[in-house]
Amino acid sequence: MLIECLLVTIGLVILVYGADIFVDGASGTAHMLGLPTLIIGLTVVGFATSAPEIIVGSISAWQGKTSIAIGNALGSNITNIGLVLGLSILILPMTVTSQTIKREFALMCLSIVLALLLMLDGYLNRVDALILLVALVIFISGVICIAKKSPVDDPLPAEFDQELKKAVSLGKSLTMLFAGLILLLLGAELLVRGAVSIAEFFGLSDLIIGLTIIAIGTSLPELAASIASLIKKEADIAIGNIIGSNMFNMLAVLGIPVLINPDQFSQEVITRDFPVMIILTLLLGTMVFISSKGKLVRTEGAILFIGFIAYQYILFSQNFSGI
Numbered sequence: 273m274l275i276e277c278l279l280v281t282i283g284l285v286i287l288v289y290g291a292d293i294f295v296d297g298a299s300g301t302a303h304m305l306g307l308p309t310l311i312i313g314l315t316v317v318g319f320a321t322s323a324p325e326i327i328v329g330s331i332s333a334w335q336g337k338t339s340i341a342i343g344n345a346l347g348s349n350i351t352n353i354g355l356v357l358g359l360s361i362l363i364l365p366m367t368v369t370s371q372t373i374k375r376e377f378a379l380m381c382l383s384i385v386l387a388l389l390l391m392l393d394g395y396l397n398r399v400d401a402l403i404l405l406v407a408l409v410i411f412i413s414g415v416i417c418i419a420k421k422s423p424v425d426d427p428l429p430a431e432f433d434q435e436l437k438k439a440v441s442l443g444k445s446l447t448m449l450f451a452g453l454i455l456l457l458l459g460a461e462l463l464v465r466g467a468v469s470i471a472e473f474f475g476l477s478d479l480i481i482g483l484t485i486i487a488i489g490t491s492l493p494e495l496a497a498s499i500a501s502l503i504k505k506e507a508d509i510a511i512g513n514i515i516g517s518n519m520f521n522m523l524a525v526l527g528i529p530v531l532i533n534p535d536q537f538s539q540e541v542i543t544r545d546f547p548v549m550i551i552l553t554l555l556l557g558t559m560v561f562i563s564s565k566g567k568l569v570r571t572e573g574a575i576l577f578i579g580f581i582a583y584q585y586i587l588f589s590q591n592f593s594g595i
Contacts, residue, residue: 273473279466283459284489287324290455291493295320297448304442311419313509314376315412318516321497323453324490325525328460332482333529337468341529342396342537343482344490346545348525349384349518350483351491353552354580357514360498361573366507368560368568369427373512375418377557379411380515383522384553388546396526397534404527411519427508463489479538480591483545484584507568511560518553548583552576 298320302312325348329341360366386407390400463486471481494517501510559572 273470276466276469276473279462280470280485280489283462283464283466284492285459286455287328287459287463287489288492288496290452290459291321291324292452292496293448294323294452294456295493295497297445297450297452300445301442301449304445308419311416314372314415314419314512314516318415318513319520319524321494321513321517322520322525323456324460324493325521326528327456328464328486328490329525329529330532331457331460331464332478333533333535335464335468336533337464337478338396338529338533338535339478339537340464340468340482340486342526342535342541343479343484343545344486345387345521345525346541346549347483347487348491348521349549350545350552350580350583351487352494352514352518352521353556354576354583355488356491356495356498357511357556358573358575358577358580359495360502360510361568362570362577363499364502365567365569365573366502366510368507368511370508370512372418372422373508373515374561376415376512376515376519377561379414379418380519380522381553381557383407383411383519384550387522387526388542391537391542391546394539394542395534395536396530398531401527401531401534404523405531408520408523408527411523415516476591477538479541480587484587544586548579552579555579 295317298316299312302316307316325344329344332338332340332344387404390396390403467481467485467489468478470476470485471478494513497513498510501507501513555576559568
């Protein structure tokens with residue numbers, strides 16, 4: 273068991289470091305190719321921050337464990353809102369003012385509805401995967417349209433200009449991109465191998481290991497990015513990264529692994545995990561756009577964080593009660 277825990281730890285460290293390099297390389301490459309910074313921030317960076325989930329899910333599916341990928345997709349969304357944003361707000365309260373974020377939030381909600389409709393029958397096949405991936409292309413186009421129609425006084429473009437202004441050469445950006453990808457692959461392989469061994473030792477299902485250890489591990493880059501953005505007083509970026517990542521999780525992190533290996537899954541995904549994800553998503557939407565007009569205080573952060581802890585308690589109490 274010590275070796276398995278070491279594999280998970282090393283895998284997580286490599287994964288987080290690789291994700292950081294990969295995001296920098298992807299955004300730098302896009303910048304050097306002439307893409308506007310707002311489009312880079314809303315699409316390229318959003319996709320890159322979901323790279324750990326995509327790669328971990330793909331490796332899991334390749335090994336015949338698609339349930340890990342499904343758990344990772346839903347678990348990462350729950351972790352992003354409950355742990356990443358909840359903990360970030362507890363540390364540093366924020367104020368979100370971007371109108372662009374509101375429109376992107378609507379697209380994220382649509383991606384959740386689409387995934388839910390495709391999963392109601394308890395099985396994801398390659399047709400479902402293709403629908404998700406086609407939707408991903410459409411949604412990315414929608415995000416680009418949103419970016420182009422961003423109001424002149426919207427703070428998000430200025431925040432991205434400040435965040436992405438450190439451009440490097442195309443060669444260096446590509447080097448960082450491929451180096452980050454290699455590290456992501458290595459870290460994901462170690463993480464999956466160690467996590468699967470731990471799951472088998474404790475008698476946990478692939479779904480549970482995807483919802484817990486792997487979901488939390490692959491969300492660590494978002495946690496680091498969120499806190500860094502808040503320190504720089506870039507709250508709109510912090511929220512935008514989570515919303516973009518969650519949308520990619522529902523479409524790409526589900527779609528790509530299922531395309532590799534279609535599979536059925538436990539009904540608890542629909543009766544337990546999806547409701548938790550939807551409740552946290554609606555709570556976030558209410559907090560940002562309705563109740564406090566974008567001002568998120570520690571009380572609201574505590575609500576999200578406690579919701580995440582309660583969900584983890586339910587998962588582990590259900591699965592360790594018989595051990």
